[in-house]
Amino acid sequence: MLLDFHYNCKMLNKDEINLRLKKSLQGKVPRLKCIITGIERSTSMDFLKKKEEKFGSIENYVRYYISNDAIRLLKAGKEILEIQEILKINNFAVNNDIVNEARKYYDI
Numbered sequence: 001m002l003l004d005f006h007y008n009c010k011m012l013n014k015d016e017i018n019l020r021l022k023k024s025l026q027g028k029v030p031r032l033k034c035i036i037t038g039i040e041r042s043t044s045m046d047f048l049k050k051k052e053e054k055f056g057s058i059e060n061y062v063r064y065y066i067s068n069d070a071i072r073l074l075k076a077g078k079e080i081l082e083i084q085e086i087l088k089i090n091n092f093a094v095n096n097d098i099v100n101e102a103r104k105y106y107d108i
Contacts, residue, residue, distance in 0.1 A: 014057050021058050034067040035099055036083055038092035041067070055105050064102035074108045
């Protein structure tokens with residue numbers, strides 16, 4: 001899910017971004033997609049709100065979401081291809097730049 005980060009030619013602050021995200025998800029069940037496995041799961045706005053402080057914004061958490069299984073394997077020192085093999089993931093392309101950026105949020 002992408003947000004329009006420009007509003008009247010100026011950047012939105014974190015609160016405005018989160019407000020737009022909440023409005024876009026209102027009445028819907030938010031879905032998270034793991035950037036390593038591609039597996040999706042449902043979540044709640046309450047859960048997303050809890051992640052806001054650690055990730056700086058809800059949008060960052062959605063953008064850099066890694067499933068618990070993949071996090072556990074990353075912390076165990078496994079490489080992305082090993083993780084996909086262990087979790088039986090086929091044909092999911094991973095953007096290593098995004099994964100490397102996400103590592104700082106997960107302390108990996």
